[in-house]
Amino acid sequence: MKFESATIKDIAKALNLSTSTVSRALRGSFEISAETKKQVLEYAEKINYRPNPIALSLKERRTRSLGVVVSEIANNFFSQAINGIESIAYNRGYHVTISQSHESGEREKVNIQHMAARGVDGLLVSLSSESVDLSFLKELHDKGLPMVFFDRVTQEIITHTVVANNYLGSFQATEHLLQQGYRRIAHLTSSPHLSITRERLEGYKDALAKYHLPFEESLLRNCPHGGMIQDEVEDALNSLFKGKNSPDAIFTAGDRLTMTCFGLLKRLNPQRHIGFTGFTNTQVGDLFAPSLTVVRQPAFEIGQSATELLIQMIESKRPVTEFQNKVLDTELIIRESSMKMK
Amino acid sequence: MKFESATIKDIAKALNLSTSTVSRALRGSFEISAETKKQVLEYAEKINYRPNPIALSLKERRTRSLGVVVSEIANNFFSQAINGIESIAYNRGYHVTISQSHESGEREKVNIQHMAARGVDGLLVSLSSESVDLSFLKELHDKGLPMVFFDRVTQEIITHTVVANNYLGSFQATEHLLQQGYRRIAHLTSSPHLSITRERLEGYKDALAKYHLPFEESLLRNCPHGGMIQDEVEDALNSLFKGKNSPDAIFTAGDRLTMTCFGLLKRLNPQRHIGFTGFTNTQVGDLFAPSLTVVRQPAFEIGQSATELLIQMIESKRPVTEFQNKVLDTELIIRESSMKMK
DNA sequence: ATCGTTATCGGCATCGTTTGCGTAAAAAAA
DNA sequence: TTTTTTTACGCAAACGATGCCGATAACGAT
Numbered sequence: 001m002k003f004e005s006a007t008i009k010d011i012a013k014a015l016n017l018s019t020s021t022v023s024r025a026l027r028g029s030f031e032i033s034a035e036t037k038k039q040v041l042e043y044a045e046k047i048n049y050r051p052n053p054i055a056l057s058l059k060e061r062r063t064r065s066l067g068v069v070v071s072e073i074a075n076n077f078f079s080q081a082i083n084g085i086e087s088i089a090y091n092r093g094y095h096v097t098i099s100q101s102h103e104s105g106e107r108e109k110v111n112i113q114h115m116a117a118r119g120v121d122g123l124l125v126s127l128s129s130e131s132v133d134l135s136f137l138k139e140l141h142d143k144g145l146p147m148v149f150f151d152r153v154t155q156e157i158i159t160h161t162v163v164a165n166n167y168l169g170s171f172q173a174t175e176h177l178l179q180q181g182y183r184r185i186a187h188l189t190s191s192p193h194l195s196i197t198r199e200r201l202e203g204y205k206d207a208l209a210k211y212h213l214p215f216e217e218s219l220l221r222n223c224p225h226g227g228m229i230q231d232e233v234e235d236a237l238n239s240l241f242k243g244k245n246s247p248d249a250i251f252t253a254g255d256r257l258t259m260t261c262f263g264l265l266k267r268l269n270p271q272r273h274i275g276f277t278g279f280t281n282t283q284v285g286d287l288f289a290p291s292l293t294v295v296r297q298p299a300f301e302i303g304q305s306a307t308e309l310l311i312q313m314i315e316s317k318r319p320v321t322e323f324q325n326k327v328l329d330t331e332l333i334i335r336e337s338s339m340k341m342k
Numbered sequence: 343m344k345f346e347s348a349t350i351k352d353i354a355k356a357l358n359l360s361t362s363t364v365s366r367a368l369r370g371s372f373e374i375s376a377e378t379k380k381q382v383l384e385y386a387e388k389i390n391y392r393p394n395p396i397a398l399s400l401k402e403r404r405t406r407s408l409g410v411v412v413s414e415i416a417n418n419f420f421s422q423a424i425n426g427i428e429s430i431a432y433n434r435g436y437h438v439t440i441s442q443s444h445e446s447g448e449r450e451k452v453n454i455q456h457m458a459a460r461g462v463d464g465l466l467v468s469l470s471s472e473s474v475d476l477s478f479l480k481e482l483h484d485k486g487l488p489m490v491f492f493d494r495v496t497q498e499i500i501t502h503t504v505v506a507n508n509y510l511g512s513f514q515a516t517e518h519l520l521q522q523g524y525r526r527i528a529h530l531t532s533s534p535h536l537s538i539t540r541e542r543l544e545g546y547k548d549a550l551a552k553y554h555l556p557f558e559e560s561l562l563r564n565c566p567h568g569g570m571i572q573d574e575v576e577d578a579l580n581s582l583f584k585g586k587n588s589p590d591a592i593f594t595a596g597d598r599l600t601m602t603c604f605g606l607l608k609r610l611n612p613q614r615h616i617g618f619t620g621f622t623n624t625q626v627g628d629l630f631a632p633s634l635t636v637v638r639q640p641a642f643e644i645g646q647s648a649t650e651l652l653i654q655m656i657e658s659k660r661p662v663t664e665f666q667n668k669v670l671d672t673e674l675i676i677r678e679s680s681m682k683m684k
Numbered sequence: 685a686t687c688g689t690t691a692t693c694g695g696c697a698t699c700g701t702t703t704g705c706g707t708a709a710a711a712a713a714a
Numbered sequence: 715t716t717t718t719t720t721t722a723c724g725c726a727a728a729c730g731a732t733g734c735c736g737a738t739a740a741c742g743a744t
Contacts, residue, residue, distance in 0.1 A: 007700055018724045019700085019701075020726095023703085027702090050459040052400075054400050054700080055699070056701065058730065065439075073424055086441075090453075096440065098440050099428075099437075113392075114437065115437070117393070118394050119437070139390070259626055284601055287604060288626075288629050289629070289630065349731085351730075362731090363692085364731095375691075375693090378692080378693085398730080400700070401698075401730080402699085402731095
């Protein structure tokens with residue numbers, strides 16, 4: 001089953017012209033007579049001619065498409081970020097190819113290499129939680145493939161980055177819980193490799209320090225799959241609530257993690273009140289019971305900003321040497337789940 | 343800023359061979375000596391040679407990528423369906439290019455034509471609510487571009503389709519509300535043009551008929567943007583609850599519509615109890631207050647099934663003339679929101 | 685010595701489009 | 715009329731890879 005489209009040759013043959021004349025007529029070159037031009041334009045319109053973007057890509061060595069790598073689409077943060085990416089990309093004439101790593105480093109590598117082999121003009125990357133060996137990305141970067149990291153970034157590759165103010169968002173959320181009177185705040189987070197994990201942990205620690213509380217390893221849990229695997233979260237919660245020194249509040253550091261943990265908390269511990277807040281971009285936090293106190297990231301804007309920087313790099317004549325590291329503020333939306341029961 | 347990659351010519355030049363020899367050596371042709379083959383393979387590995395997919399696409403007239411058109415990614419149903427699409431596509435060696443129509447017919451047309459102009463080997467389409475003139479799609483279909491419709495389908499183009507059993511899902515949900523004792527069940531749905539709208543309306547009507555209740559126009563509301571525009575839903579709800587004959591239950595026919603309506607219902611009518619259920623693929627229906635009775639569609643499986651059919655069409659030698667119309671069952675998950683208060 | 689085989693490789697066209705260069709005919713200048 | 719300029723177009727190369735055909739050499743058979 002093949003799909004045939006009209007080419008410039010078909011027009012040339014039909015009108016007894018050369019392909020070069022047709023090509024020039026189509027793009028309105030001044031060295032083609034008005035008459036010929038009109039003829040060509042009319043015929044092209046008639047047979048609904050569309051230039052073959054693949055041939056153009058081969059010639060111009062560009063595809064006008066951007067590659068996006070995220071861990072999961074079915075994640076409020078990422079789907080909103082992708083909306084931001086798309087809104088800029090399409091306005092600037094770029095396509096968007098999306099691939100998911102599902103938090104697998106191997107999958108991420110395969111997807112990126114597949115896209116990079118001339119499939120895309122640039123890459124928007126949010127690393128997977130398994131990503132440790134980034135040498136394949138570094139190679140692509142060294143070869144000149146433009147890339148911008150967002151959300152989950154790396155220091156190993158020097159380029160533009162766009163992230164939320166994870167430190168401050170985490171600090172504010174933790175401080176809010178402390179202000180409410182909670183004193184044993186557990187922190188449920190993703191893989192320790194990730195930049196967001198480290199930054200959010202720092203904010204959490206510093207907020208504790210401000211209230212002269214020690215950081216306790218025993219209140220920290222890592223779920224490398226970020227809430228995608230329910231058992232991982234369930235194990236973490238069970239171990240947290242096993243002893244007698246169990247936490248009185250939980251602060252989660254990721255969209256899926258927040259949702260999964262919130263659900264499990266209701267199931268596993270329905271009787272006890274646990275203060276709760278977490279990073280999530282859900283738009284229905286006020287519909288939950290209890291309504292959810294959340295740290296919201298400017299996902300759409302992060303996507304937009306990263307895309308603008310990427311396109312700017314792609315279209316720059318000379319190699320870019322000055323890089324921006326954008327940090328956008330989060331928003332703490334306080335609802336019932338973090339309130340202290342009397 | 344350009345990204346240069348090694349080509350077959352570089353290998354040929356370096357090894358003093360012709361490009362054809364290198365090409366054949368790379369794909370292990372038997373008419374190349376073992377020695378040359380080894381030389382080529384080794385050098386290719388050394389410079390990390392990757393065939394240029396664009397050049398291959400031009401030659402083989404295929405791109406090994408699939409185009410997906412949905413209204414919104416940030417929609418539980420679609421993001422899960424895309425996961426299904428991706429799971430099959432990547433296993434079969436296809437890329438996935440996603441575009442959103444945002445329920446705009448114009449945007450949909452532009453995106454599809456952009457992708458179709460040789461950008462993709464086939465299309466997976468869920469129509470936008472504004473889609474009325476499908477002539478551009480029909481043209482592409484007539485030219486031989488393989489396409490499969492899922493979720494929101496059309497009769498105008500004869501090809502494979504994969505949908506949920508919208509009629510039955512709607513019937514069961516409505517019947518459930520009726521069994522609970524509700525008698526004035528409003529139906530909030532999307533654009534009347536959509537197949538899903540019609541099918542779900544039929545199920546709703548037939549369930550009413552089974553209980554000898556008349557269908558009342560005054561209990562039907564269309565929100566063409568499917569819950570993406572809050573005001574649309576708010577207006578619909580306000581007009582429903584204006585008179586004295588206001589509904590005692592609401593049944594919504596779409597993911598975003600369900601979420602938006604559920605939120606508004608709590609805000610606008612906090613005092614009165616309204617029975618509620620709707621189509622949605624949210625994974626956290628049990629976390630809401632009240633927990634949400636939902637009609638869940640097998641989104642992942644729908645995506646998988648549609649993709650399998652599409653790839654089968656693409657790889658078929660001769661035009662496909664027998665088409666499947668798959669219908670997958672929905673699941674009614676009963677929770678508190680649809681319970682009748684005593 | 686001549687021919688046929690076989691093994692191994694190169695030349696060239698091709699996919700669709702753009703573009704630098706060349707050139708015929710027509711128009712303008714001499 | 716001759717020369718120069720302009721107009722309007724064609725030729726061919728290029729992008730990267732493939733594949734049909736043809737070329738060359740070595741070798742055995744006749």
